[in-house]
Each structure stands twice: as C-alpha cells, then as structure tokens.
Amino acid sequence: KKIFLIIDNLKVHHSKIVKEWLALEENKQKIALFYLPAYSPEKNPDEYLNCDLKQGLSAKPAPKNSEKLEQNL
Numbered sequence: 001k002k003i004f005l006i007i008d009n010l011k012v013h014h015s016k017i018v019k020e021w022l023a024l025e026e027n028k029q030k031i032a033l034f035y036l037p038a039y040s041p042e043k044n045p046d047e048y049l050n051c052d053l054k055q056g057l058s059a060k061p062a063p064k065n066s067e068k069l070e071q072n073l
Helices: 016-023 045-058 066-072
Strands: 003-007 031-035
Touching: none
Parallel strands: 003 031
Antiparallel strands: none
C-alpha cells in the first residue's frame, strides 16, 4: 500500500537527494509526502513529545552513562 507521510518543513526534507529519490517512478508509487506549514509546531505531535521529554529530563540530574540515561527516559 502507498504511504502518505506528513512531515515538517525541516531543510533536509527538501534536500536534493530527497527530491531525487521521490522523483523516481518506483518511489512515486510507494510514498507521498505532505509538508506541514512552516512555523506550526502546534500541528506537529512530535513537538509535544519533544517538549515533554525535554522537561522530564531537565528535572533529573544529568546522567553519567548510557544506562542512567535510559533510566531517566
């Protein structure tokens, strides 16, 4: 089935390599990209997750190793 992917307007999503890959006929049949409007974090659920994660991690002491980082997450 074809994938309909909604992404933000991050510069890399508009890069030459992405555009070239999307232009290939075989990929046109597999995926379609839809871009969120610029400067609209309220429409991007990932932004809410990032905000919650940053707030939660900043409330805890800085981890000294990867195991502690995983516990904090």
